[in-house]
Amino acid sequence: MSEIWSRLHPGAVAFADSDGDGASDFLESIAGTDPFDSQSLLRITSVETLRDPAVVKFHWQAVNGKRYAIDGLDPQDGGWTELETLISTETGPASLQLPIADPSAIFRLRVGDIDADGDGLTAWEEALLGLSDASPASSTSSGRPDFSTAFRRLEGEGDLTLSDGRAIPKRLPTRTEAVRFLAQSSFGADEDLIVRVTDIGIGAWLDEQLNPTVTTNTYAAMTGNGAITPSIYPYQWSRGWWRAAMTGPDQVRQRMGYALSQILVVSCSGNDFIRQSAPTQAVYYDILLSQSLGNYRQLLEKVSYSTQMGFYLSHLRNRRSDPALNRFPDENYAREIMQLFTIGLWELNPDGSRKLDDSGQPIPTYDNTTIMEMAKVFTGLSFGGTATTFFTPVNTAAYLIPMKMWDEEHEPGEKILFGETVIPAGQTGAKDISDALDILCAHPNTAPFLSRQLIQRFTASHPSPDYIRRVSQVWENNGSGVSGDLKAVMEAILMDPEARNPATDGDIAGKIREPYLRTVALMRAFKARNSRTPPTFPVVTQNFPTILGQQPLWAPSVFNFYSPDYRPVGELRAQGITAPELEIATASRMIETDNFLQRVIDRGMDPFTTAAADILHLDFTTALALSSDSSALVDYLDELLTWGTLSPSTRSAVTAAVNAQPSPELKVETAVHLIIESPDFVVLK
């Protein structure tokens, strides 16, 4: 049932007929009529027959935005055929007429909803909200997708007056709705965030988050986090990351930065320059953070010039070709910026599906000639700062600033991309790069290719084509004609019907939460802190990639921790459903993750050093106070950790285990551990 209809008619019960007019409340919700007014229902009010030409005309009271159809019955096979349709644009008398062919015939009038613009709102809802079903972003004032506009209008205190003059109550999110939303959009719900979201609403909180007044950067979080000199300990950047994630107010911005770090991959794994310098890691990640609610085109430029990416994909000191030496430009960055950072390997439809040629084969987006041409574009970059030539040796300070274009090592001549798009000869290297980035960002693949992967990071392991299309539309145009606006994309991902309506996609809804983020969510839910003043976050174990399969900036290769296309053997593969996060769920890691989380819950997060004062302890004060009542304890944890969706079987298993434990501490630790490792927590749906 439509949320708006339910709020218009509080007390309606789907399978009751509250007004006794013969139409159940559920049917009235489809017709958009009043379930408490026996005069308000869909019925044919009169039938006229006319001659010259011979027609039969049906009259009824229509509701604005509903779709009506006259069906005719075939008496031979009992099947109905749709004969005439009407999409009502006002509430009031309506009619449809049909030519009469036979002396007797049976017709019916049928009503339903349409969503012509595919924005997740029906035409009936859009009409009541003053929006249009002709465009998914019809509100000129908000500049947002209509679903997001509608969601925000329904949220708050007091009433919302609809376009027909009726009023419905607004409401604020419940605590469980807040926890679920925070699991999608932040590093995890804690009591402060839950209170804030339930106080001001999901939409208003998202507005705060999309325009943060305080922005975290991991470099400052790292260096301000104790007296350790970061360059000495390559793993120290993790302290900054954890401090930012645990205490930074800009949660959505940080989640997007983290998501981008899994697309624009730079890794400590296999790269000594990056692994051995914590500041280098911080500088790169902070580039992602700085643009995570900015524009992808600008971010891509910063990444392309970043020394870290230059190290990682080897276009740092990439030289122009020298045919005499059989030396050609390095193709590494050229290849991956296309395959992974922008357009992907195969031409895509706006809904992320692959285009197929006449023989049913996918169509490559580029060939190797384009790679070689693109490789020429990314020549001439070397260290900046104090360097005086392309080859000047530098100290590590130069690792922390962008690369510089040295035009004498940039490949001259034109570069022809995709066999047709020409970057002209005679330009500077910087202009060549700028042109190439423009071309890639304007490619029709970029929006669906990246939209799908970002959706997978936040809300859905296997987003529907419609979901991808809706987000992709916003990527193409943020409402003001700008493409690649990540703030608008973030909003589109979180404020999509598939993300906000839990049941939209049945049993393939939701996502497997990343093991690393499950760990962070646990730590945040119980405000894990150590005994130092102010608290520090020395989470610098080197074992996360082994135990969890993940750690920020530790992907095994530029292909990230897992593939967006990964389909585990079994039911998921048979049905063609992607679940990227299960690619790292090996038999050993599933056990090691469980053991690790158990240790964190029972004893706290072990730091790299063994000082007791460094150990981050979870604060179970509230839970301990409830421990004598297992039902109350599980209710509390269900709300905080699984947004009130703990399955009956998990609940009874947890309750039995809690009841079998002797001490309050063991009861709480047992309950938290079992819930954290249950499919109810692992899958965010």
Added chain:
Amino acid sequence: MNPSAPDPSHRFINRRRFLGQASCAAVGSASLISSLLNLRLLGDLSAAEAPESEDYRALVCVFLAGGNDSFNMLAPVDPTGYAEFATARGSVAPPLANYLPLPGQLPDGRSLGVHNSMPRLASLYTEGKAAFVANVGTLVEPTDLASYSNGSVKLPLGLFSHSDQQMHWQSSLPDSPAPGTGWAGRMADLLDELNDGGPVSMNVSLGGVNLFQCGTEIIPFAIGKSGAVELSYWNSGSYIPRRAAMESIMDAQYNNIFQRAFANMKRQAVSGNADFKTALAAGTPITTPFTAANDLSAQLQMVAKTIGARNELGKTRQTFFVTMGGWDLHGSLEANHPALLGALNTAISEFQDAITAMGIDQQVTLFSASDFARTLSSNGSGTDHAWGGNQFVIGGAVKGGQIYGTYPELALGSVLDTGRGRLIPTTSVDQYFADLALWMGVSPSNLPLILPNLHRFHDPAAGPSLGFL
């Protein structure tokens, strides 16, 4: 088809049902696996015509992720051959003195050497326990420069891309955009009948979940270098309530497909690890040394331990997947490639010692695979993605001391050069894998089930294609 993991107590029933369903599915479906299985039913109902079950055999795939520059690993060392090599490779050509010459000559008169960071590989070759397969790579059909250039042949999808070429090497289906199974997985679907069952798969991975070992029914058991792990609360008295609760959580029914998948996977992880731990504790201990700091050595040590527990695990057929990264040397090739080759040499050397000490070097064959070789020409300090390359096969059963396939001409602009020294393979991965599969006990008539494209390069009924086993 119901691909959920088999309950070991019902495995034969499951297998029959599985085959029955597959042949039914083939009636209405053109999906690859169902038509393959249909072929199996028509072609050879007595599939288990494999060797005696006590004749243990294991295949170890060493996957060099990122694309080994294998023309620096195995290079011409005669004056003419080396000069051609050095000209093409420019600044990334190692000096001639860095090669250990191999005995014998190629038919064209050239002689080859192995990079001197791999002395054990060279000595295994000389002892007749190692061979090379030259210029092997992914091909959809026989391809030459003319058909490549004019587009008259189908080419591997996503040619020169890491992710795609790894997928093709592991599936041997380079014309499939999303192969669901790997060739060792399909092989295991056939050969697992020779094993005794149990929760631990015959396909064991130290390199994580991988396509290579995924079949329709068999999936890899992916473990870490330290071997079996168990839940710390599983066998501890005070934690018994937690264990009981976790078991009922894993065994519960879930409506959401992701919840179901997670619960099933965790259940399998727990029971597989428990079985694995018991088996390893009772298996033959490994006494020869492995270098703990060498990641590949540590992986291969766990492979050796698992092989040592083959009887306890009830396996007469096993495959193993180990990986080594770092090969994508677009830069610093000169500095880093010899070190990688050296670490690879150490690991395979230690593994060979362990297997020989167990007295089963005739029954274990190790082979290398990699995304691709690299451009012969340099980009200044490294090399870029290419196509055909050189691989090695090691084991007592190998007819070693020989180069199989055709070692290519290395001049830029040769008849195989698609540009920059990206060489068209002259041997397909299907041919390479066919010999390995036959040695594992797959009958010639079943080969097309595992390698459906093989017939384009070699008549499967004719037996081995290259003859190195």
